[in-house]
Structures are given as C-alpha cells and as structure tokens.
Amino acid sequence: MANxxxxxxxxxxxxxxxVNHTGCVKIITPIESFQMRIQKYLSQHSVHSRRQIEQMIIxxxxxxxxxxxEIGQKVTIGDKITYDQNKHTVVxxxxxxxxxxxxxxxxxxxxxxxxxxxRRNVFDFLPSNDETKWIAVGRLDINTSGLILxxxxxxxxxxxxxxxxxxxxxxHVRVFGQPTEQDMQxxxxxxxxxxxxxxxxxxxxxxxxxxQANSQNQWYEISVGTGQYRLVRRMWQACDCxxxxxxxxxxxxxxxxxSLKEGQVSILNGEALQRLKQAIHDPDR
Numbered sequence: 018m019a020n021x022x023x024x025x026x027x028x029x030x031x032x033x034x035x036v037n038h039t040g041c042v043k044i045i046t047p048i049e050s051f052q053m054r055i056q057k058y059l060s061q062h063s064v065h066s067r068r069q070i071e072q073m074i075i076x077x078x079x080x081x082x083x084x085x086x087e088i089g090q091k092v093t094i095g096d097k098i099t100y101d102q103n104k105h106t107v108v109x110x111x112x113x114x115x116x117x118x119x120x121x122x123x124x125x126x127x128x129x130x131x132x133x134x135x136r137r138n139v140f141d142f143l144p145s146n147d148e149t150k151w152i153a154v155g156r157l158d159i160n161t162s163g164l165i166l167x168x169x170x171x172x173x174x175x176x177x178x179x180x181x182x183x184x185x186x187x188x189h190v191r192v193f194g195q196p197t198e199q200d201m202q203x204x205x206x207x208x209x210x211x212x213x214x215x216x217x218x219x220x221x222x223x224x225x226x227x228x229q230a231n232s233q234n235q236w237y238e239i240s241v242g243t244g245q246y247r248l249v250r251r252m253w254q255a256c257d258c259x260x261x262x263x264x265x266x267x268x269x270x271x272x273x274x275x276s277l278k279e280g281q282v283s284i285l286n287g288e289a290l291q292r293l294k295q296a297i298h299d300p301d302r
C-alpha cells in the first residue's frame with residue numbers, strides 16, 4: 018500500500034489538476050507534450066480563418082521562431098509566431114473549449130483595439146488574463162449600442178460572421194422621417210448598396226398603437242442577414258430617412274437580456290452556446 022501511495026504522489030507531480038466551475042477535477046497531461054498545426058492554432062487565436070492562414074503561409078507572411086512557416090507545421094508552448102506585424106507567443110496548447118461572452122455595448126464605445134485617439138473600446142469591459150484573447154463577432158459602430166458577441170475561438174468567430182451561415186441580426190431603430198409604403202417595399206425587396214442588392218429580411222413598426230401619423234420619429238424592428246458596415250443606416254438613408262438611434266437586440270438565437278445593463282458582460286451558458294452552434298448549421302433555428 019505504501020508503494021501505491023508513492024506511485025500516486027509521483028504521478029501527481031507529472032500532471033496538472035484544474036478545478037472547473039462545476040467543482041469537477043480535470044486532469045491534463047504536461048503542457049510540453051501538446052502540439053498543434055499552425056493553421057489550427059492561429060485560427061483559434063486570431064481573427065483569420067484556416068484558409069486565410071494557409072494563404073498567408075504560402076505568401077511567406079508567417080514566421081515561427083524567426084523562420085518562415087510551412088503549411089502543417091506544428092507549434093508548441095513557447096514558440097514565437099510573427100505575422101503581419103503581430104507577435105504572439107504560444108502560451109497554451111489544447112483543443113480549445115469554446116467560450117462566448119455577450120455584452121450590452123454602450124454608445125460612444127468603439128470596437129477596435131487600436132485607436133490613434135485612445136478612445137475606450139469594448140475590450141476594456143471584458144475579463145482578461147494571459148491565456149484568453151477575446152475576438153469580437155463583427156462590430157457595432159460608435160453610435161450603435163446593444164448586443165455584441167465575443168469568443169475565444171477564431172474558427173467559431175468566422176463561422177458566426179460568414180454570410181453563408183445566414184445568422185439573422187435584429188435591430189431596434191429610431192428613424193427620423195416619414196417613409197412611404199413604396200419605401201417600405203424597397204427596403205424589403207432590395208436596394209443597391211456598394212453595387213450589391215441588399216434588403217431587410219423583416220421591417221415592422223414598433224408600438225403601432227401609439228403611432229402618430231405626423232410624427233417625425235418612429236421606432237422599427239428590422240432584421241438583416243449580413244453584418245455589412247453601416248448597412249442599416251445606409252438603407253434608410255436611401256429612403257431619405259435618417260437613423261437617430263440603433264440598438265442590436267439579437268444575433269442568431271441569442272437575444273439581449275433585459276437584465277444586462279449597458280457596459281455589462283455575461284458568459285453564455287452551455288444550453289445557449291449549443292443553440293448558437295446549431296444555428297450556424299441551421300439558421301432557421
């Protein structure tokens with residue numbers, strides 16, 4: 018029995034034990050034994066897809082420890098990756114657990130980390146540590162508030178943003194102007210924006226009972242299937258109307274909780290995360 022106890026002590030010195038939020042102990046082997054292909058690793062730790070990373074490797078834009086990377090080359094803990102003036106040290110190695118945060122973005126906050134004016138950005142509101150790099154799922158401009166998603170997995174971020182998956186974004190928009198019936202039909206049938214036909218998937222007046230025919234400001238709920246920059250504003254502008262407020266209230270099956278105040282962040286639970294992943298393959302869910 019004594020020898021068995023010593024064997025267990027020796028074994029304990031060779032593994033790391035992590036306690037997750039459920040209180041379960043998760044045994045992982047020493048980190049030095051992990052390796053991962055460069056395409057997979059960077060797709061999880063950057064905003065680039067695997068296909069984009071492969072093209073970057075072909076163009077000799079990625080270095081590993083100062084040497085030009087090759088497609089399929091594996092990286093491990095401590096390797097230094099350089100790409101397009103970005104420097105990254107491999108600090109962990111695992112098939113990454115997908116984490117998704119939701120945030121109620123306030124007005125006046127930008128969605129990019131780099132800003133010459135040093136304005137506050139959405140990443141200032143997120144939990145931070147040395148291991149997790151949060152990636153924004155699309156962007157909201159400085160004058161748009163509401164729901165924005167973040168994930169620690171670059172592959173998942175690209176899937177959530179790609180138009181082919183058709184995840185519906187829903188907004189509440191306050192419009193200054195008086196759109197005609199013809200304008201409403203144009204918004205639903207299609208308007209040329211940057212040479213492409215864009216349309217609202219739905220558009221309906223909110224608080225119709227309190228609607229005043231001569232009012233210059235009305236709230237609408239609209240939905241779109243793409244995250245093209247300033248699309249909602251430009252479509253209303255094409256109808257001689259101006260957007261004075263824009264709030265995103267849902268992204269795919271994920272809705273902005275009323276309890277989540279501006280500037281607050283919450284993590285998606287397992288059930289909601291599963292619904293989000295299912296929606297990638299079945300946007301109608």
